[in-house]
Amino acid sequence: MKQGRGQGGGARRGQGSGQGSGQGGDSGQVRPGRGGRPGRGGQAAHAAKAGQPKQGRGRPPRDEARNAAYDLMRAVDERDAYANLLMPTLLRQRRITGRDAALATELAYGTLRGLGTYDEVIAACSDRPPEEVDPPLLDAVRLGVHQLLRTRIPPHAAVSATIDLVRLRVGPGPSRYANAVLRKVAGRTLEQWLEIVAPPRDQDPIGNLTVAYSHPRWIVTALRDAVGGDVDETAALLEADNERPRVALVARPGRATVEELVAAGAERAAYSPYAAYLPEGDPGAIPAVGEARAAVQDEASQLVALALTRVPLDQDSTWLDMCAGPGGKAGLLDAVAAQRGARLLGADVQYHRARLVWGTTREAKVITADGTRPAWRPGAFDRVMLDAPCTGLGALRRRPEARWRRDPRSIPELTALQRRLLGSALDAVRPGGVVAYVTCSPHLAETRAVVEDVRDRVEVLDARAFLPEVPGLGDGPYAQFWPHRHGTDAMFLALLRRS
Ligand SMILES: C[S@@+](CC[C@H](N)C(=O)[O-])C[C@H]1O[C@@H](n2cnc3c(N)ncnc32)[C@H](O)[C@@H]1O
Incomplete structure (x- = not known):
């Protein structure tokens, strides 16, 4: 079913809540001091x-x-x-x-x-x-x-x-x-209990980290593999997962400025030129957020979208965000596209999520569509964002119970869908055009393994070269963000130019 402009059914443009935009976790809530004591007269x-x-x-x-x-x-x-x-x-x-x-x-x-x-x-x-x-x-x-x-x-x-x-x-x-x-x-x-109940780290590192940092064993194993096997770095990552994330905001270019967010109490971010962190208070109370000119959005989520827009192209007028709901990246892509005279199509298989994309964008056309059965002509786009459905192991900080809900048995089904969607994204982009394959998971089965399968169809660009302001993104050619290194979600990015 198509959802053209004006059929948003209530999700009016310019009325964004600032939520559901790539940082949907426990952001925006009261931040307690560590170990908050019951207050006097509480x-x-x-x-x-x-x-x-x-x-x-x-x-x-x-x-x-x-x-x-x-x-x-x-x-x-x-x-x-x-x-x-x-x-x-x-x-x-x-x-x-x-x-x-x-x-x-x-x-x-x-x-x-x-x-x-x-x-x-x-x-x-x-x-x-x-x-x-x-x-x-x-x-x-x-x-x-x-x-x-x-x-x-x-x-x-x-x-x-x-x-x-x-x-x-x-x-x-x-x-x-x-x-x-x-x-x-x-x-x-x-510390004394951990000496008793956790296996010694030198004898059973995964068992030790599982108990000491309270993550399921399969997730500890997957994260250890994703960081390259280093146990101390895995521990740092797991520790970061146990912290509540800071509230990151994006000032959508041409619609709001970081200065505006700073004037509202936010602090300029280290990497994204459009990001600021809100130390306290309700982001929805900031006028730019209430008007959907700015939004709550993880800084890595901003940067992977920006990296896609930074790849030089000779012809650059049509962009697709294939799995766009709820619209965090689409909101940013739409704003950049508008500045360049390009046009974004936002699609999501779920109608209610496509409606949310309507609320985060201004110029984009938004449709409900299954990316594996394209509603567009092959080779129709210059740039394609594929932010694929995934296990979300990179965003465990956001939902306190998420780590216990994820099921490793979902991985084969998810990776099969990711492969189908990536094939479809490569069909959608013209030869010479570029696809960003993004997951909010660093799990190697969802990241490198999926991309390696299409290497014969693409030129793999060094994604780090398009994010020169960010250190520590890995050995390339992909870019991997980390909570313990960047203070962001563990977002993965591959930039693929269609041969
Ligand atoms: C990781 S989320 C995308 C987040 C979004 N890019 C953002 O920044 O807000 C993945 C999205 O893919 C959508 N999806 C899942 N299967 C799909 C398919 N076959 N075609 C299109 N969208 C799909 C889901 O409904 C979900 O909204």
């Missing part, structure tokens, strides 16, 4: 202010932050909820704000990220393995372990608050189990 004061029911005399005030964190974890487990989408809603519905909101977010996200480590510690302190513990009880205990091992909350407060939570939400019997486990956990620091 939840009780907020409850009173927000007109919530007063607590009965003699009862401890309901711990809104921990209850919200707990409910989020249960929703992630029971309903496959996305933590970064549900948390703001929970906080808004319950009128949890300020320090309590920051605490709830830190506890939930931190626990979800760290639960691979925490389950090993729980196993060492329990008479049964975590798999045999009732999931609601296990989630509450995990929250307690996170507070004990990774926050500055005093141990007695962490234990007693967790016991209260278990009593209230799970039952009095299970609180005895929680009490016994947490008291043992409290006896050691995280």
Whole structure:
């Protein structure tokens, strides 16, 4: 089905929210200090202010932050909820704000990220393995372990608050189990526990990193291979995955300026000429973002799109973004194309994602189309962006639970689709034209292996040459961004000129 101009069905141009533009994770939310302490006058004061029911005399005030964190974890487990989408809603519905909101977010996200480590510690302190513990009880205990091992909350407060939570939400019997486990956990620091529960790094490096940095073993293996086998660098990468990403903004050229974003409180970025980082506050409150002249977008996501526009071409008027939804790269490509008198076609197989592209672009034509069954003539384009569907292993920072949801069994199906799409992208570009093959995953099966298969059809350009401002992109000819080196998602770029 085609979706031409004017058929956006409500996703009006110039009304962008700044979300869903290549940095869809937990950006834009309250950023808590590490190990955020419960604030003085915190939840009780907020409850009173927000007109919530007063607590009965003699009862401890309901711990809104921990209850919200707990409910989020249960929703992630029971309903496959996305933590970064549900948390703001929970906080808004319950009128949890300020320090309590920051605490709830830190506890939930931190626990979800760290639960691979925490389950090993729980196993060492329990008479049964975590798999045999009732999931609601296990989630509450995990929250307690996170507070004990990774926050500055005093141990007695962490234990007693967790016991209260278990009593209230799970039952009095299970609180005895929680009490016994947490008291043992409290006896050691995280470093001391890791000495006990993680295999020694020199004997089993993958096992050690799996436990110490709380990632599934298959992901640790894939990332180790992608960084070239260096264990210390893999550790740095995994550590970066456990940090919340900074909120990156793009000033779409010709529509907004970085100076405008800086005036709104953002800081100029190191690499992308169009990027700035927002240290705090709601990006949607910046006028340029509200008007879709600027947007939230990872810096690497900007740079791979820019690299495609920088390859010199003798003829340069028609551009295609083949998997464009939700429209982050399309928004930038559309702005650059407009400056050059070129025209972008944005396509996505999903109608609702194509509609989002409509909201991020101004001049582009946007259609709903399957890239493997092209709705365009062969050789019709001078430049093609193929930002392929992938495992997203390069964006694990954005969704706290994502690492536990990804399934290695999806890889063969994804790589088969990536190959079909790349073949189609090469058919769509004219001889001499250029295709950018991009993934938000550094997994070698999704990156190099896919590109190597088309080498006989293309000239592989050195992508790093089109990003001279960025160091550390690898040995080439591809460019690989990394969270631990560049502070960006682990985005992969190959630039392929059709022979
Ligand atoms: C990684 S996302 C693209 C992100 C986008 N380039 C951006 O910067 O916002 C991959 C997109 O490919 C789309 N997609 C998946 N299979 C497709 C196909 N066969 N044809 C076209 N689009 C497809 C998905 O719906 C998804 O929106």
